[in-house]
Amino acid sequence: MITLSDLHKSFGSKKVLRGVDLTVERGTSMVIIGGSGTGKSVTIKAILGLVTPDAGSITVDGNDTKTGDRDAFLARFGMLFQGAALFDSLPVWQNVAFRLLRGALKQPKDAARATAIDKLRRVGLGADVADLYPAELSGGMQKRVGLARAIAADPEIIFFDEPTTGLDPIMAGVINDLIREIVVEMGATAITITHDMTSVRAIGDKVAMLHDGVIQWTGPVAEMETCGDPYVTQFINGQAEGPIAAVR
Amino acid sequence: MTQFLAAIGRQVLGLLRATGRITLFTGQTLGHTVRPPFYLKEFLHALLNIGYFSLPVVGLTAIFTGGALALQIYAGGARFNAEAVVPQIVAIGIVRELGPVLVGLMIAARVTSSIAAEIATMKVTEQIDALVTLSPHPMKYLAVPRVVAATLVVPLLVAIGDIIGILGGYAVATGTLDFNPATYIRNTVDFLELRDITSSLVKGAVFGFLAALMGCYFGMNSSRGAQGVGRATKSSVEATAVLILAANFALTGIFFSV
Numbered sequence: 001m002i003t004l005s006d007l008h009k010s011f012g013s014k015k016v017l018r019g020v021d022l023t024v025e026r027g028t029s030m031v032i033i034g035g036s037g038t039g040k041s042v043t044i045k046a047i048l049g050l051v052t053p054d055a056g057s058i059t060v061d062g063n064d065t066k067t068g069d070r071d072a073f074l075a076r077f078g079m080l081f082q083g084a085a086l087f088d089s090l091p092v093w094q095n096v097a098f099r100l101l102r103g104a105l106k107q108p109k110d111a112a113r114a115t116a117i118d119k120l121r122r123v124g125l126g127a128d129v130a131d132l133y134p135a136e137l138s139g140g141m142q143k144r145v146g147l148a149r150a151i152a153a154d155p156e157i158i159f160f161d162e163p164t165t166g167l168d169p170i171m172a173g174v175i176n177d178l179i180r181e182i183v184v185e186m187g188a189t190a191i192t193i194t195h196d197m198t199s200v201r202a203i204g205d206k207v208a209m210l211h212d213g214v215i216q217w218t219g220p221v222a223e224m225e226t227c228g229d230p231y232v233t234q235f236i237n238g239q240a241e242g243p244i245a246a247v248r
Numbered sequence: 249m250t251q252f253l254a255a256i257g258r259q260v261l262g263l264l265r266a267t268g269r270i271t272l273f274t275g276q277t278l279g280h281t282v283r284p285p286f287y288l289k290e291f292l293h294a295l296l297n298i299g300y301f302s303l304p305v306v307g308l309t310a311i312f313t314g315g316a317l318a319l320q321i322y323a324g325g326a327r328f329n330a331e332a333v334v335p336q337i338v339a340i341g342i343v344r345e346l347g348p349v350l351v352g353l354m355i356a357a358r359v360t361s362s363i364a365a366e367i368a369t370m371k372v373t374e375q376i377d378a379l380v381t382l383s384p385h386p387m388k389y390l391a392v393p394r395v396v397a398a399t400l401v402v403p404l405l406v407a408i409g410d411i412i413g414i415l416g417g418y419a420v421a422t423g424t425l426d427f428n429p430a431t432y433i434r435n436t437v438d439f440l441e442l443r444d445i446t447s448s449l450v451k452g453a454v455f456g457f458l459a460a461l462m463g464c465y466f467g468m469n470s471s472r473g474a475q476g477v478g479r480a481t482k483s484s485v486e487a488t489a490v491l492i493l494a495a496n497f498a499l500t501g502i503f504f505s506v
Contacts, residue, residue, distance in 0.1 A: 050377050074383050085378035087370075103285065103383045149382075 001026050002047065002157070002189065007056035008213075009042055016042050017053070018213030024206075026061075029183050029190040031204035031221070033197075033235060035244060038210050040193040041082075044159045047191075048077060060157070071104055078155035078188075082162040084146035086134035093130035096120060096148045105153055119148040123178055140171040147175070151182055158183065160192040164199050176202035197236055200224070209235060211244060273465045277395055280387045287384070290393035298359050298394070298460070299401035303408065305358055309350050310342070310409040314416025317341055322425050334427065335435035338417035343444045344504070347410040349496050352455030355402055356488040360463040363394055364484035367467025368477040376468070391464040395457060402456025403449040410448055447503040454499065455492045462488040 007020040016039040024030045032040050045051040047058055049065060058065045065073065086095045096116035100107045107115070117127045123144040134142055143163065150158055160179060164172035176199050183190045183203070192203050200207055201221060208218040209232045217229040224232060234242030317338050325331045367390055370376050376386050414436060421427040462484045470480035 045377070048381055050380055071383050074381060077381060079378070079381045081374045081378055083373055085374040087375055087378070099382045102287070 003059045005057045008054045029205045031192045031200045031207045034210035076156045078150035079159040080146045080150045084142040091131050096152050099153045119152050123148045157189045164196045179203050277391050280392050294394045294397035298398050305354050306405050306409045307412050310413035311416035314413035315420040318417035318420040334421050335432045336439040339436045339440050342413035343410045343448045348406045348448050348451035351406045351409045352492040355459045360459045360484050360488045361481050363463025364467040365481045368470035368480040395460040398456035398460035399453050403452035406452030451499050458491045459488050
């Protein structure tokens with residue numbers, strides 16, 4: 001279980017998080033929605049230690065993320081970045097098997113390559129892609145490789161940062177389905193950040209609405225439409241009028 | 249007047265802040281250098297990239313500099329009948345000063361800029377964040393292999409540059425200035441002292457360290473966007489060039505002030 005308590009983070013004078021409280025139960029797929037610049041990415045980066053919160057606490061299964069063995073902690077996580085964040089200098093299979101080629105989870109090269117090809121197959125890519133470089137792939141293929149890398153070491157917790165941004169609707173649907181299938185199949189806890197409502201419905205069990213640096217509403221995806229929360233209603237219906245000020 | 253002084257104050261404070269950050273970064277890099285894990289493959293890759301692939305530019309720079317130096321010394325020496333000192337002055341000029349400094353500046357242009365641009369682009373495209381989530385510490389994986397490789401391989405490049413530079417002078421002196429080849433080589437070898445060669449190699453190691461360190465520092469501290477990458481690259485080369493010239497002055501003082 002991941003628990004965020006009273007999380008605060010500012011960048012200069014800009015207060016991004018103003019007391020985020022959120023609990024994600026084990027095995028749940030939580031989707032965080034909210035406008036651009038509301039701190040969704042900062043929230044998951046804070047969990048991973050990529051951003052240091054100014055105040056508040058983050059625990060995973062009751063353990064404070066600031067204490068304990070960092071490598072062991074990170075080994076529990078996989079993350080799909082918004083732009084896939086593949087390493088340009090490495091071929092696809094080495095990107096996927098990155099964690100398996102070094103550190104605590106190191107495997108022999110052949111075994112790591114076999115695992116990488118297996119994971120590539122799981123996301124719908126053939127072995128012929130393994131020796132290509134990221135620059136030779138389309139955006140959708142890069143996302144799939146990023147997804148394969150996120151699941152390569154069978155993590156317990158997976159984060160997806162804007163998984164469908166920049167993809168055509170069909171490819172977005174394919175990625176959404178893949179994420180859902182993989183999360184269910186692995187029994188992983190997932191947190192997805194998105195403003196794509198199709199993704200929310202396809203991926204999530206629960207949804208949290210982040211606005212003004214706090215979670216305005218959280219609940220099951222099925223209740224999202226009827227929750228009556230003005231922020232959620234305005235956001236999911238894409239209305240210009242409402243409590244969320246639209247900058248024109 | 250107050251605004252003028254405030255502007256100077258801001259610049260001084262900015263410089264002090266940057267000095268502090270670079271000092272901390274240097275300490276972190278050195279700390280990670282002696283603590284496992286070590287990434288041998290990345291180190292070997294950096295060794296090849298910084299060392300082997302810099303050979304053409306180092307060789308060309310050295311040969312032309314050595315040739316030009318021989319012509320200058322011959323022309324200058326002729327004013328007071330001292331044309332014969334060409335081998336000695338070429339040797340001392342190349343080994344003590346021009347070899348290490350020009351190799352250092354070429355490394356700044358070729359390697360520092362490339363390291364800064366690569367790491368800054370990795371930062372912009374979240375590759376460094378991805379690296380953190382995949383366990384390797386960015387300092388260990390990106391900075392340490394490059395800094396150690398440059399510190400070890402640039403002295404070798406300087407040694408090669410020194411030899412090629414002297415050969416450039418030799419080719420010009422024996423080819424166009426009628427110097428006797430055997431005498432030229434004997435004068436060069438006899439004149440050089442161990443201290444000259446040691447200073448050259450030590451300068452190479454220091455310049456290599458500075459070049460890679462600055463590339464990593466500016467790359468990792470770049471701001472977002474294409475402009476950030478451009479600024480990081482430019483600043484890294486400027487800072488490295490200035491630091492190399494300053495370090496050269498300090499090292500020359502240490503080695504040769506009697």
